[in-house]
Amino acid sequence: MNEGHCLCGSLTWEILAEPYAMYNCHCRMCQKVHGNAFGTYCFVYADQFRWTGSTDTIVDYESSPVLIRSSCDICGSVVPYSNKEGNHWVTPGGCHGHMRKPDYNIFVTDSSPWYTINGDMPRRSGYPEESGIPTVEGLPAPEKAEGHIRGSCLCGVVTYQVTESFQNAHHCHCSRCRYGRAAAHSSNGFVSYDGVQYLSGEDRLKSYKVPDAQYFTQVFCEVCSSLMPRHDAERDITVIPMGSLDDDPEIRTFQHIFVDHKARWHDITDGLPQHPEKPAI
Structure with a gap:
């Protein structure tokens, strides 16, 4: 069981x-x-x-x-x-x-x-x-556009653009990220608070903050539940779930954090640095 x-x-x-x-x-x-x-x-x-x-x-x-x-x-x-x-x-x-x-x-x-x-x-x-499962037609990748990096939810109700370069990006293996993303880990990119502009559907976003967390909050589309960027005024950052991006962010994840809490069924197979907890800034 x-x-x-x-x-x-x-x-x-x-x-x-x-x-x-x-x-x-x-x-x-x-x-x-x-x-x-x-x-x-x-x-x-x-x-x-x-x-x-x-x-x-x-x-x-x-x-x-x-x-x-x-x-x-x-x-x-x-x-x-x-x-x-x-x-x-x-x-x-x-x-x-x-x-x-x-x-x-x-x-x-x-x-x-x-x-x-x-x-x-x-x-x-x-x-x-x-x-024996029939292969379904995938979600087509959008045409490359000039200007800002774009992102959207699965149903297309929520769209946004990233208006500045990414500061950093990492994979997080903490239990909150694993259960929140329902995935092996989260992959997040970070820009400033003003670095993401919602273009449509901002009024269709829902959020959930873990009761005992200082910051951890999920923002998601109320229609398809896709994870969306979260503005954090206290820390002057916006946390961007990288799977929501439609364009190449021109940054690559550079480390794994909280690997002491990773799912036992998941193996880290890249050569990126691994930190048992959150690394010191």
Whole structure:
């Protein structure tokens, strides 16, 4: 039995068997909804999954003709959902501290320009052939535009632009980031408070602050639950989930932080510096 939960804890569930498949998905839809380079998904049969509490806070968004994604309406975390046939469930690996390791990196041709896939895990341009899952048409990348770097949510309601150069970018493995992004880690870029300008949909944003956190807050689209930039006036920064970007930010993540808290099922395979906690400034 393997327990999982969203960031705020209002949605809880159990997996009753080891997943029969587990993939790191690099498609642009997963990048958007997780705000990250990839989402990791565990596949179990219908009788191997169960909710262990209320499901009142679940909201759904149909991201493709074959996929309805679910998330928590309070905190924005991606949560489990079933396929349309109802014969298996897909659970986000980031909401589980303990899990087996993934089998494949999939949809790797859609990988973010700011992220390099490393390691020996097999790679596929779509779903593995043996999965029997039909490959869906991905979210097309927008044409390169002159001027500011752009970003948007999955449904397109929220759009923004970055009006200055990034100060830095990193991968964070703390439990809040893992459960909030429902992913192996978060990948965030940082600019000043005034460095992001919302172009549309700012009034469609929701936010959730972890009660005992000094700063940690998730901002997400109320329609599709994609993670969006968060202005932090106290620290004069804006935190940008890098998976929400539509253009190459011309910066690369340069370190991993809070690696003492990383998911046991995730292996760090790049050569970037690793810090057990938050490094000293």
